[in-house]
Amino acid sequence: MITLSTADTPITRQSSVINEPSRNNQKLSEIELWTEYYRVGTMDAFQLFHKQQFEQAFVEFNDFLTDPADVISLFAPLSADVWLTKSYNELNTFVKQHRHFAEPNDFVGVKFESALHELQRYLTDLRRIFQTVFRRSPDSWLEVQSLVRNQLILKPVRDLLIIVETALLKSYLIDNNNILANALLRNQDNCCLPSEVEKELKKHHRRQELVSFYEKQNRHSEALELITNTETLSTRENILNYLSKLDDNQLTLIFKYIEPMIKSALEEKNNENILHDILILFVGESTPISPSSMDMSNIGTIKLNPIEVYGFLKDINQDFAIKYLETICLKPELGSKQRDIHNRLVYAYCDRIKQLSNEFKPMIKAKQQKVKSDQQQIYEDNDVIATQSSLSGPSSSVSSDNYSAISSIKKQKTEYENKLKFFLLNQNCQCDCDKLEAYFLQEQNDASNEHLFSLHYAIVLGKLGRHELALETFVKNGFYTDAERYCETIYSNGNLQLAHDLYRRLIEFYLKKSNDGNLNENSLKTILRIVNNASERLDPVQTLEILPGLLKLNNLKDFIEHALQTCSTNKRSSQLERNLLFLKLLRTQSNRISSENHSFIIDADSTCARTECTQPFTATQAVMDFDEFIESLESLPIDLSRNLRLLRELDDKSLSLKSECSTIATKYQQTKSHDEKYNLIQILNDLQSRRLLHANEKITLANQAYEMVEKHIRRLDDVLEELAAQPQINTTSNRKKKRTISTNDDINSNKKRRKLDKPLNQVQNKTSIKKKDQQELTKVEPVGLDLFPIDPYEPRYCICNQVSFGRMIACDNPHCQIEWFHFACVKLEEEPKGKWFCEKCRSISN
Incomplete structure (x- = not known):
């Protein structure tokens, strides 16, 4: 009997319930009988265990609801610790007085292993039962039979589940059953005592399982300490894998363990893969993004505070910090931080460019002085020259190393300048351009950095809409290709008039820069190249006015020809558009004239012909x-x-x-x-x-x-x-007087024309009458032919040699030359019965 007690209602497996004083004497006798049954059964189970009949003993432990703590206390390695000390001591005191309830003699080796396997089966069955009860009612209490107290006692189901699962884990570890032990630990709902789990894992040297246990308990510092101090676990991959599971709340811990890893990786030669993995840790995506090839489709999840991460990386290595900003700068999940990240990236580029420039200038200056001093030395003694030649090897090596260092710094500086340029040109860039303009202007006024950010200053001016000043800055500092590309970008964006003005201003700036029109050969080639490449964007008249007179027409031949071709093309396009508009006007007038031939009188009582329509008719x-x-x-x-x-x-x-x-x-x-x-x-x-x-x-x-x-x-x-179908419709002529016919006749005639357009060899029953409605027509003339011109290729029928209209009848003579006749032409008013022959066929047959 297992009794479940909750705050509301007792849940009982048997029909009898204990501890209810309201029962009569007969019921109490029955309860006493059941109590004695479980007490005797539990004693018998302990005696069977003492006799080494382990399988039968654990069956009776399960059947007679024996307290799991008493059963586990039989195994000293499982219960002698703090967690079951009380039960273990109570059972030892009891068995000393009753030796027939103690564990078997020589309870080691094979005997212990056999009993341990039976204990695992017993605990597994109990765990399944207790989990079912716990899921239904976590606050339930269960009755179990205590050997020491010799009575049924109540215990919370959660406490029983804790005892069972903890003992089960201990038994798996003693039995060295790694699969079941790991499965129990990975279960998120297990109720094992954390202190006992930690103690047992340390005791059995299960480092990997202990790391997982620390992670589950949010004891990340101890887990990382264990990983770094364990030789088999202290790999870079394991540390990165664990750190990637942490969030923004453990930033300090992440920085503590990632800093030595970054410093070590930066000192290595082939460190791309390591730095890539560290970026994945901070960013959460598989492929970093560079500003020169930014792609918004590759979106990851930024789980760490980017401002704090950038500050941490900047203190370690500025290049790596910039790479981190490049990776996250265009991610939409930055939200309100995106503008701040963009500004930080731009200023980081600028600081790095200035730093490289300061390293580059002294090296260039020293090299120039060295060359100058070498040129001043004149050797006249052949022996001295020979001696110098013999010593030129080491000096040559030093010069080569110096050149390599200069080349490396220059290459890195150029790379950062291009990155800053492409980032500023990117449409998704959200930098504060007003502050950048002031910053670049201040750098322009600095004598040491006079032309360092001229190109970027011009780009920022363009983003602020100050196009002429941006173009002048491009030309003034010698960025001619960027100036032309800037004008082309304006033209591609659809601002044609602004592009025309900018191209004209570009040529004027070139002329102004070249000494008041005194063009040298290079300036002449540049202007001619712009004029020829942008002939579609330039106004030919204005361009020829501002060009200097010393330019020969032969040099402008291509420009003039292309301009004439463009003007001719635009003229033809305009004429074609004008003709199309004129044709549309003529068609509209034709439709208007055709519509004026009919007028409809609609009053307030007019209704729509559609039965489902309820809207007023206009x-x-x-x-x-x-x-x-x-x-x-x-x-x-x-x-x-x-x-x-x-x-x-x-x-x-x-x-x-x-x-x-x-x-x-x-x-x-x-x-x-x-x-x-x-x-x-x-x-x-x-x-x-x-x-x-x-x-x-x-x-x-x-x-x-x-x-x-x-x-x-x-x-x-x-x-x-x-x-x-509309009521009160009168068809009258507004322009000229025409004969009046019914609209129904017009509709029927049009439908007959459409239906009789099929070839005659497709008609199967020639005696059938072609008609739309069953109403008789009083007019049979082909009405509406003046409004709807007849196709000259439409077949002709009947003795009148007209197209099909109205009601028609077919001659039943298969060799009839005409075949189809209008009712009016053959003087018919209704469909004849039987076969019908035309007048010509009747005369032939007679």
């Missing part, structure tokens, strides 16, 4: 669909022209293939070799397959053209039908 709505249809017709000629052009091309290809087939057939008849005939047959098969493919494509294009026209005609019929 004159604008009455013609809206028709106007939309007219607009949709604009694309019809273009689509038809394209299909017909494709059909013509396929026809040409088919004719070409046909001529090739004829040539090959002639060769086949003339040749006598079987191999050649076989090859010619293969070629003929290939050509015929291609012709068949072209034929299928032609059929497809023809069907598309037919469906295109059919769709527009069908829509026209629907629009006219809706207009005809």
Whole structure:
């Protein structure tokens, strides 16, 4: 019997419940009976354990609800520690008085291992039961049978689970079962006592498991100390892997262990991979980003405070700190810190450039002095010259080392200048340009750094919208290519007028810089190159006005020709646009004239023909669909022209293939070799397959053209039908007097025209009557033909030689030359019964 007690309701496995004084004497007797049952069963289980019948003993321990603490106390290595000292001492005192309950004699070796395995099975079953109860009700209490107290006692299920899991872990470690021990430790919900876990892992020298335990307990300092002091764990990868799991709250700890690693890596030669891994630790992405190739698609997670990380890295190595800023500068998750990071990156670039420049200048100055002193020495004695030649080896080596150092510093300085340039030109750069302008201007006024940041100062001026001053700064400091690229960027952004002005100002700056128009050869080449490359961006008249007179027309030939070609192209484009607008105007006027031929009287009682429509009907709505249809017709000629052009091309290809087939057939008849005939047959098969493919494509294009026209005609019929269904519609002429007919007749006639456009050989029942509605028509003339011109290629029928309209009937003579007749032309008012023959066919048959 296991009884679960909570704050609200007792949960009982058996039907009997103990410790309830309200029960009668009969119930109390029953409870006493069950109590005696569990007491005797527990005693028997302990005696079986003493007799080394371990399997049966643990079965009875489970069946009779024995207290797990008493069972675990039988194993001194598991219970002699602090955590179960009380239970262990109580059981020892009890078994001293009752030796038949003690552990077996010689409880070591195989006996101990056998009992330990049975204990593991027993504890595993109890753990499963206690976990189920704990998940349902964490505050439950369970009744267990105590051997020492000789009664059922209540214990919290959590305490029982702690005892069972801790003892289970100890037994796994004693048994050297690493798999089950690691599985139990990795379980996030295990209830093992932390003090006992730490003690046992240290006792059994499980360093890796101990590190994981410290990590779970947030004891990161002890975990890292253990990693660094353990030879097998103190690898750079393990330390970085553990540090990558820490967050912003452990920045001090991260800095403590990463600093010696960074310093050691910087002293190594091939340190790219190590520094890359450290960047991954700080940034959280797999590939660092450089400002010259910034890509917003590669986004990681910045989990550490970038300001503090940059300050820490700056104190160690400025280059590596700059690389860190380059990696994170364009990440959107920086949020409000992005502007601060961008400013720090720019100022870091500037400080590094100034630092390299200060290192570079003394070396250049010393080298110049050395060269000057060497040139002043004149050796006249051949012996002295020979001696100097013999000693020139070491001095030459020193000069080579000096040159290598100068070259390295210059290369690094140029690299940082380009990085700063590309970063400032990047559209995602959010630097404070006002402060940067003041900073660069101050550096410009400094004599030692007069031209150090001239290019970057011009870029910042451009970002502030001061274009002419930026362009002047470019030219003044000799950045001609950047000046031209700047003008090109303005033009590419769509600001054409500004680009024209800047190109003109650029030429003026060049002329001003070259001594009041006295051009040398290099200046002349530069101006001509700009004029020729930017001929589309320059106004030819203004350009020729500002160019100096000493330039020959032969030099400007390419510019003038290109300018004339551009003007001609613009003129043709303008004329074409004007013609298109004029055609659109003519089409609009034509549509207006056609619309004025019909007028519709709509009063307040007019309703929409659509039954589902409940909106009030207005004159604008009455013609809206028709106007939309007219607009949709604009694309019809273009689509038809394209299909017909494709059909013509396929026809040409088919004719070409046909001529090739004829040539090959002639060769086949003339040749006598079987191999050649076989090859010619293969070629003929290939050509015929291609012709068949072209034929299928032609059929497809023809069907598309037919469906295109059919769709527009069908829509026209629907629009006219809706207009005809409106009440009080009078068709009158506003321009000239025309005969009056019903709108229904007009609609029916148009629908008959559309339906009878099919070839006559596709008509299966010639006696069927072509009609739209069952209403009788009083007018049979082809109305609306003046408004909708008839296609000259549309088939003609009847004795009147007109197109199909109204109601028509087919002659049942299969050899009739006319076949289809209008009702009015053959004087019919309703459909005749049986077969019908035209007058000519009746006379022939008679």
